[in-house]
Amino acid sequence: MRARLTRRAALGTAAALALGSCGGGDDPPAGAGAAPGSGAGLLGSLLAFELAVTAAYEACFDVLRGDALRWTREIHEDERRHADFLERLIRDLGGTPPRSKSREEYARSFPRLPDATAALRFMQDLEEREVRGFLDALADLPDPELRASVAELAVAEGAHLAAVHVLRREPAAQDPFVTGAL
Amino acid sequence: MSRTRRDLLILGLLTGGALSPALAVAQRRSSRESLEDLLGRERRLAMAYEAALRRDAVEPAVGEVLLAHERAHVQGLERTLRGGPEPEATVPDPELTRALGGRRSFAEYALGLETETLGVYSDAVPYVRDAELRKALGSIMTCIGTHQVALRRLLAAPLVVHPR
Numbered sequence: 571m572r573a574r575l576t577r578r579a580a581l582g583t584a585a586a587l588a589l590g591s592c593g594g595g596d597d598p599p600a601g602a603g604a605a606p607g608s609g610a611g612l613l614g615s616l617l618a619f620e621l622a623v624t625a626a627y628e629a630c631f632d633v634l635r636g637d638a639l640r641w642t643r644e645i646h647e648d649e650r651r652h653a654d655f656l657e658r659l660i661r662d663l664g665g666t667p668p669r670s671k672s673r674e675e676y677a678r679s680f681p682r683l684p685d686a687t688a689a690l691r692f693m694q695d696l697e698e699r700e701v702r703g704f705l706d707a708l709a710d711l712p713d714p715e716l717r718a719s720v721a722e723l724a725v726a727e728g729a730h731l732a733a734v735h736v737l738r739r740e741p742a743a744q745d746p747f748v749t750g751a752l
Numbered sequence: 753m754s755r756t757r758r759d760l761l762i763l764g765l766l767t768g769g770a771l772s773p774a775l776a777v778a779q780r781r782s783s784r785e786s787l788e789d790l791l792g793r794e795r796r797l798a799m800a801y802e803a804a805l806r807r808d809a810v811e812p813a814v815g816e817v818l819l820a821h822e823r824a825h826v827q828g829l830e831r832t833l834r835g836g837p838e839p840e841a842t843v844p845d846p847e848l849t850r851a852l853g854g855r856r857s858f859a860e861y862a863l864g865l866e867t868e869t870l871g872v873y874s875d876a877v878p879y880v881r882d883a884e885l886r887k888a889l890g891s892i893m894t895c896i897g898t899h900q901v902a903l904r905r906l907l908a909a910p911l912v913v914h915p916r
Contacts, residue, residue, distance in 0.1 A: 644912035651914065701894055708890045709883040717878035717886065724890055725870065728897030733911045735898075742902040743817055746824035748894035 604665030609711045611665075616703055616720070617656040618668040623696050624649045625676035630689040638686055638737045642693065645730050652723055659719060690738050697731040701750030786876035788837055790889075791829040793869045795839055798822035800848055800862060809851070809858040814902055818862075821899070825892050832885070859906040866903065870896045 604610030627646040634642050657667040683689045704724035711717050727750075732742040801819035804810040810818075851861030870893060877889045901911065 641911050644910075644914075648912065648914055705887050705890045705894070708877070709887040714878040718874060721874060721877055721890055721893055724894050725874075725897040728894030729901050730912070732898035732901035736901065736905060736911060741814075741817060742905055743814075743821065743895070743898040745898075746821035746895055747828075747888070747891040748898060749891045750894075 602666045604663040608663045609716050610660050610663040612707055613656055613660050614668050620653040621670040629680050633683050633689045634686050693734045697727055698751040700727040794825045804858045807852045809855055859903050863903040866896050866899050
């Protein structure tokens with residue numbers, strides 16, 4: 571058990587390293603151009619992470635088979651829709667959404683994924699981080715309509731997290747308060 | 753952080769100390785009413801899972817977990833509301849009575865009830881003024897998302913659906 575936790579922590583750290591800087595680089599600040607305090611910057615950070623997650627799921631396809639691959643593709647499709655939705659929200663606020671990086675740029679910073687077990691563990695970490703990000707945004711966004719949107723996305727990521735638990739042969743629903751993790 | 757400790761922290765957020773102003777924060781009367789409505793719905797879910805477990809209308813391993821979660825939600829909301837209204841004595845819901853006839857019918861009923869409850873949270877939570885309370889309530893909403901997956905599993909329904 572101890573070894574398992576250590577591996578998980580290592581993977582989680584790798585994921586954090588891989589994705590923590592996804593909104594940075596040479597791009598303009600996330601949500602640039604919108605009025606200060608509109609929430610566009612925060613939504614831009616969420617979009618940058620969402621784009622990295624989409625690339626991360628594509629990296630997982632290579633080592634997954636059967637039901638795990640099928641449902642991972644479905645989750646990936648959902649994540650793409652979330653990215654499109656966030657992009658629209660940012661544009662509606664007058665902001666410029668962050669652009670996606672190349673697959674190679676993202677892949678350089680992902681952890682090594684030798685098998686399905688590692689991929690599913692990585693997916694769980696990604697979903698935990700997404701839940702946390704959207705719940706933080708629910709607290710921080712100024713506009714109730716934007717809050718409603720990110721709450722909906724948090725619920726969707728919670729459902730993804732549950733699906734990943736099932737693919738890992740674990741119970742779908744595990745905690746009464748699903749807060750996500752960094 | 754252990755799950756138990758984290759759950760206690762969230763409960764703490766939903767309780768007196770950190771959130772004593774919570775409902776002072778949700779200043780509009782409608783906010784309190786919304787939370788009372790949520791409490792009523794969480795109690796209804798808890799009662800449904802209790803009844804289903806008694807009648808063997810849900811797989812025990814799943815039903816017990818979902819019931820424990822609903823009880824934690826009820827506890828958190830009661831603390832937020834500093835007690836809240838007492839549970840109302842009501843006649844058994846005829847829909848629930850019918851649903852308890854089998855595991856499939858109960859899973860369908862529970863999925864409907866969870867979805868309805870999520871809708872009420874979605875309407876209310878964005879308007880709660882206290883940021884930390886919004887986040888804590890959001891963690892319940894996210895839990896409901898996991899319950900929907902657990903119930904869809906019982907129904908052999910797709911693991912992932914595309915609502916948006």
